[in-house]
Amino acid sequence: MNSKPDIDIVIRYLEDPENVQHKKLLNDWIQQDPGNLDIFLDMKDMWHGDPLPAASAFDTQGQWQHLDAALDKVPAAPPATTRVVKMQRRYWWAAAAVILIAGTITWLGPGRYKTVTTAQNLDSLHLPDGSTVYLNAHTSIRYARSFGKDNRHIKIEKGEAFFDVTRNEALPFTVDAPDVEVRVLGTSFNVKAADAGVKVFVQSGKVSAAWKGTEKKVILTPGVEASLKHRGSDINTQVYSKNNNILAWKTRCLVFDDSPLTEVAAALSDFYNVQVNISNGQLADKKLLATFRNMPLDEVLDIMRKTLQINISHKNNLVDIY
CATH class of the missing domain: 3.55.50.30 (Phage tail protein beta-alpha-beta fold)
Structure with a gap:
């Protein structure tokens, strides 16, 4: 479980992500243990309002008691402005979240997710179900350690990836991109998550690309690309000839x-x-x-x-x- 100094490092970065010193401290801490990156990503999600994942076998009450005991030892803070008080409250809310996350990760192993990130290099990854992912430079993906057992779900946080998916009708393969969900059974396709939006191009098979939380979707066949722009609602498609440069x-x-x-x-x-x-x-x-x-x-x-x-x-x- 993380110590309080680790909590301080994460919180200070989330409160001021542009601070160079905070970035360095966070990076040093993440380099200490591969599981720390997963802890940080989970905490960042909750900091921005995403709910804490359920963990029915986790001793939540015991962890809150542990947090209460830790907070009792913290000296009283001097009077502050309303803005600072709000930040302090959020600080301790986030500290509690980190303790809960750390406990959950201990229960499930060294991180609930595996994260793969490329810098200026290309890379490829063989998934437990036999599928292969090819990653472009500056790309980051995440998937659960239980991938291939009860789910085949991958989150692409940024960048571009090509998926060569092993067919499994009982367990659909889904890709979670910003605002967009891609769903397949067995095929090969490309997903690009850029600042402007998400593009999905199919090389073989059929792919469904849909806006999250809506019924609006499109079925893509080989040679067809869908463009879904951020803060938009339309799905634009384009048919490409065999000699295109998307891949x-x-x-x-x-x-x-x-x-x-x-x-x-x-x-x-x-x-x-x-x-x-x-x-x-x-x-x-x-x-x-x-x-x-x-x-x-x-x-x-x-x-x-x-x-x-x-x-x-x-x-x-x-x-x-x-």
Whole structure:
């Protein structure tokens, strides 16, 4: 179970997440034990209003008694403003939550969830049910340690992942993305959770993409992508040809089959994580026929420059085509 100093570290960060010192202390604490990350994520959910997961076999009353005893030893705080008093109350509410979480995690093992996060690298993960997940850079997913036994539920908190799902009609495979739920039996599909919204692209099989808490959903078949924008209600779909670059991050290959320059710019922007502008509108309809297999951006731009006889500049994260 976490000690009070650990509670202090988590609370201070949640109260002021932009504080550099608080971030460092939290990061050091998470590095001490892999289970600490799961504890922190659960506490963060409750801090923002998510309910505490039920744990019928957990001695809740005993933990509250333990908390009361700890609070009795805390010296009285000096008079404070109304705002500070509210923060203190929230502080001890969160401290109680951490004790409950820690007890629950002890009961279920070293964390109820497994969390996988990538930095600037790609990664792949074989799940207990035989399915495989391929993770793009800067992606974070979570799944229960009981995955494959009584559930096949994965939460993608940010980033992009490709799922190759083993078919199991008795246990549907679901992906929880921000505001969106994806449900399948056995298929392969891509989910991208970005700031603007969630995109779901199907490579094989059928996938249901739905707004959480509503009846609004769409059934996707191979080659179809659904776009669900945050704070929206519509589900827009688009059919792609076989040669598209939605999965280029996974294959490390960009294919342009007489693709207009606007489409090329969008693909380059997504693949290389840069901003690509077409300053000269007359170039938008130029077509590119080329294949780039895991090539550096500057080499790609040089080939485009010579092939299309256009001007291209690249500085920092900005590419200008003119």
